[in-house]
Amino acid sequence: MSFKWKWLLTTFVAQLLLGGIFTTIQYIHMGKLAEQDLLRIQESFQSELTKAHLANNSHSLNALSSIVRDFYSRHKPAAVWVNEGSEMAYAMGDVPDDLTPAATPLLSIFDLPNTGQQLKVLFDENEVYRGRNDMLFYLAGVFLLSALACSMILLGLSNTLSARLEDLRSKAMELQSGKIQSRIEVTGRDEISCLGAAFNSMAQAIELQMKAMEESHARSVSEKNRLDMLLSSLASGVAYLDEHFNLLYLNKALAKMLKIEALNPESAKLESVLIQAGVVREQRIRLKDLVTDYFGNHEMPVELNFTDGRVLQFRFAVYNDKIQGAHAVLIVDDVSIRKNVEDLRNEVERDPLTGVLNRRGFDMTLEARLSRLLPGETLGLMFLDLDGFKAVNDTLGHKAGDQILKTSATLLKGATRNVDHVARLGGDEFAIIVARCNIQLLKNIAERIIESFACDKLLVRVRQNHGLTVSCSIGAAMHPLHGHSIQQLLEISDEQMYQAKKAGKNCYRIAGVATELLLGDAAVKV
Numbered sequence: 223m224s225f226k227w228k229w230l231l232t233t234f235v236a237q238l239l240l241g242g243i244f245t246t247i248q249y250i251h252m253g254k255l256a257e258q259d260l261l262r263i264q265e266s267f268q269s270e271l272t273k274a275h276l277a278n279n280s281h282s283l284n285a286l287s288s289i290v291r292d293f294y295s296r297h298k299p300a301a302v303w304v305n306e307g308s309e310m311a312y313a314m315g316d317v318p319d320d321l322t323p324a325a326t327p328l329l330s331i332f333d334l335p336n337t338g339q340q341l342k343v344l345f346d347e348n349e350v351y352r353g354r355n356d357m358l359f360y361l362a363g364v365f366l367l368s369a370l371a372c373s374m375i376l377l378g379l380s381n382t383l384s385a386r387l388e389d390l391r392s393k394a395m396e397l398q399s400g401k402i403q404s405r406i407e408v409t410g411r412d413e414i415s416c417l418g419a420a421f422n423s424m425a426q427a428i429e430l431q432m433k434a435m436e437e438s439h440a441r442s443v444s445e446k447n448r449l450d451m452l453l454s455s456l457a458s459g460v461a462y463l464d465e466h467f468n469l470l471y472l473n474k475a476l477a478k479m480l481k482i483e484a485l486n487p488e489s490a491k492l493e494s495v496l497i498q499a500g501v502v503r504e505q506r507i508r509l510k511d512l513v514t515d516y517f518g519n520h521e522m523p524v525e526l527n528f529t530d531g532r533v534l535q536f537r538f539a540v541y542n543d544k545i546q547g548a549h550a551v552l553i554v555d556d557v558s559i560r561k562n563v564e565d566l567r568n569e570v571e572r573d574p575l576t577g578v579l580n581r582r583g584f585d586m587t588l589e590a591r592l593s594r595l596l597p598g599e600t601l602g603l604m605f606l607d608l609d610g611f612k613a614v615n616d617t618l619g620h621k622a623g624d625q626i627l628k629t630s631a632t633l634l635k636g637a638t639r640n641v642d643h644v645a646r647l648g649g650d651e652f653a654i655i656v657a658r659c660n661i662q663l664l665k666n667i668a669e670r671i672i673e674s675f676a677c678d679k680l681l682v683r684v685r686q687n688h689g690l691t692v693s694c695s696i697g698a699a700m701h702p703l704h705g706h707s708i709q710q711l712l713e714i715s716d717e718q719m720y721q722a723k724k725a726g727k728n729c730y731r732i733a734g735v736a737t738e739l740l741l742g743d744a745a746v747k748v
């Protein structure tokens with residue numbers, strides 16, 4: 223039930239109740255007044271009867287009848303009659319057949335002195351209580367009418383009120399459904415008008431907020447489109463990953479690389495996507511390692527081979543913020559061509575037996591390094607020839623000789639730095655390009671080489687088991703101190719190596735440095 227009807231019913235019932243209570247009190251009060259009036263009439267009639275009796279001292283019915291008639295005409299009782307014993311001597315009005323005095327308080331009995339007669343007067347209840355009864359109908363009518371009138375007024379007011387509230391409600395619903403321009407017409411200054419004004423202010427604030435949000439959304443969409451365009455135009459694959467290595471976004475290039483038509487959130491784990499794209503079986507462990515532990519441990523790019531021959535390089539940029547938690551941007555490049563070029567270059571420039579540069583690689587590297595030298599920068603060249611190698615070949619066979627060559631290359635790489643280049647020029651001849659060098663560095667490297675040949679396990683075993691000693695004679699020269707061209711440097715270092723051989727092998731010589739100054743020379747001789 224709506225408030226309107228509740229209020230209406232409550233008011234109506236309350237009015238009826240109040241009217242009922244008031245009417246009842248009035249009803250009782252008027253009843254008492256009527257009874258008092260009746261008593262007064264009875265007393266006055268009694269006194270008239272007594273007076274009449276004393277005045278004429280006559281007991282004739284005629285004398286009595288005039289008083290009774292007068293009384294009857296004035297007070298209009300229902301009946302007046304005189305009983306003489308059981309006989310009715312005189313009567314006016316409708317005398318009831320059967321009536322005992324106790325039956326009604328409206329019956330009055332007057333004993334007529336000295337006659338033995340009884341005068342009885344029966345008052346009409348309607349007449350006695352007419353005033354009270356009239357008042358009852360009157361009051362009941364008044365209260366009922368006033369209750370109805372009040373209810374109608376209230377109904378009118380409620381209708382006005384509820385119509386305005388309904389308007390407010392419907393506008394609120396419109397606002398909720400997205401009609402943010404919805405406003406209420408405010409005309410007065412009453413409470414509902416104030417409510418309407420408050421609603422309008424709220425709607426205006428919402429409209430402004432919505433406009434700001436729409437603008438911000440439009441800006442975000444435009445930014446996103448620009449970013450999408452940018453990412454789509456990249457040749458590198460780009461993906462966005464959550465901390466569980468789920469792919470949340472990938473650009474066109476990566477989708478093409480991984481042969482993904484549409485990103486399915488169910489199977490967007492990087493590992494399964496890469497397996498599906500065809501990572502070679504041998505690299506699955508590496509892949510597992512990559513996707514399980516990458517956020518913590520990996521910083522360098524990782525390259526994975528795919529069954530179709532492609533090599534993809536993966537680089538991660540890991541971020542951590544309060545909103546997204548740990549997440550990463552993955553950049554993927556197809557390095558297959560670079561790898562092929564590298565492989566090809568290795569084939570051309572590397573010695574297949576030892577893995578170090580071959581003669582061609584050495585020439586190219588030396589030429590490149592010399593051409594890129596900065597003013598004042600030096601470059602060293604060491605020429606090395608194994609001692610006693612032929613005997614190994616002759617005694618233990620060519621295969622053992624190959625093993626000694628491989629070991630020698632490893633020892634040379636171990637004795638140099640990453641920036642230096644080791645090359646096998648042919649047979650048992652090696653060379654080392656020493657970057658940014660000085661005499662002391664050349665001496666250090668040469669001594670480390672001689673020492674490592676002396677201590678290497680395989681060479682020690684060959685020496686001990688077969689009496690074959692493999693060592694190394696080294697000659698060195700420096701650019702620009704001893705020569706400017708490759709040819710000059712090679713000739714000088716070769717000459718120095720020859721000097722070392724001449725000096726008894728297993729030692730080194732550096733151009734321009736007196737033998738006595740080569741401190742480690744004697745010490746490293748085996």
Ligand SMILES: Nc1nc2c(ncn2[C@@H]2O[C@H](COP(=O)(O)OP(=O)(O)OP(=O)(O)O)[C@@H](O)[C@H]2O)c(=O)[nH]1
Nearest residue numbers: 607608609610611612613615620621623624649650
């Ligand atoms: N196992 C093997 N031997 C090779 C290879 N290339 C060249 N040789 C051999 O290496 C040997 C090089 O000879 P030398 O330098 O005169 O022998 P050496 O005993 O070191 O002599 P010195 O330099 O005077 O100490 C030759 O017997 C070649 O046949 C190779 O690729 N593998």
